[in-house]
Amino acid sequence: MKNKSYKKICKSLDDTRVLAKKFASLVPNGCFVNLFGEIGAGKTAFVRLVAEALDIKEKVTSPSFTILNEYHTGNIPIYHFDLYRLENEGVKTITDELREYSSGKQLTFVEWAEFSQNEIPFDRIEINVTYDDEDNRCFEFTSQGAGMEKIIEGLEN
Numbered sequence: 379m380k381n382k383s384y385k386k387i388c389k390s391l392d393d394t395r396v397l398a399k400k401f402a403s404l405v406p407n408g409c410f411v412n413l414f415g416e417i418g419a420g421k422t423a424f425v426r427l428v429a430e431a432l433d434i435k436e437k438v439t440s441p442s443f444t445i446l447n448e449y450h451t452g453n454i455p456i457y458h459f460d461l462y463r464l465e466n467e468g469v470k471t472i473t474d475e476l477r478e479y480s481s482g483k484q485l486t487f488v489e490w491a492e493f494s495q496n497e498i499p500f501d502r503i504e505i506n507v508t509y510d511d512e513d514n515r516c517f518e519f520t521s522q523g524a525g526m527e528k529i530i531e532g533l534e535n
Contacts, residue, residue: 381521382530388515394420397517397533398427404532408454410480410500412491415507420515422458424507425487429456432485441489445472455484462490501526 388394413421426438434452441447441460449456457479459472479486480500491504501523508516521527 380527382527383521384519384530384533386517386519386533387510388517389512391423394424394515394517395427395430398424399431400533401519401529402428402431404529405485406453408482408484408486409526409529410502411485411487412502412504413487413489413507414492414504419507419509421489421505421507424505424517425456425458425489428485428487432456457484457486458489459487460489503529 386397388397413424415421422438422440429438429449429452432452432454434449434456436449436451438449438456438458439447441458442462445460445463447458449458459476459479476486476488477500480502503526504520504522506518506520508518510516519530519533521530
């Protein structure tokens, strides 16, 4: 199975909102998403805009200090993890919990997934958020596993 990728440069918050809305429309039954990028790159902003597109009413904030924020007022539940503050042992303690959030009708976002030590083997979308030289946000979506390439194909169209 070949991984598919899609890149999009967003020059404004409105561009990012359009991208987030399109992504949200492609995951009506949920998905597991790993987010990568520097502090301040726009990972939480993207989650917030996807949540908005899915009619989440709660205020979406970074789960940096709580590890997990849950949102249940929208079309599907959203679980938003942040692994940044967890040490190696801490990640191991929540691996089963992450696995639990990888199936079923929910949208799970994991920020700082690079700290998972490859303990996230399940089907997912990976999103890398970076800046370009003009300070635009660059989003690169990559499919990992069965059925995820359909989401990439949807973003391309």
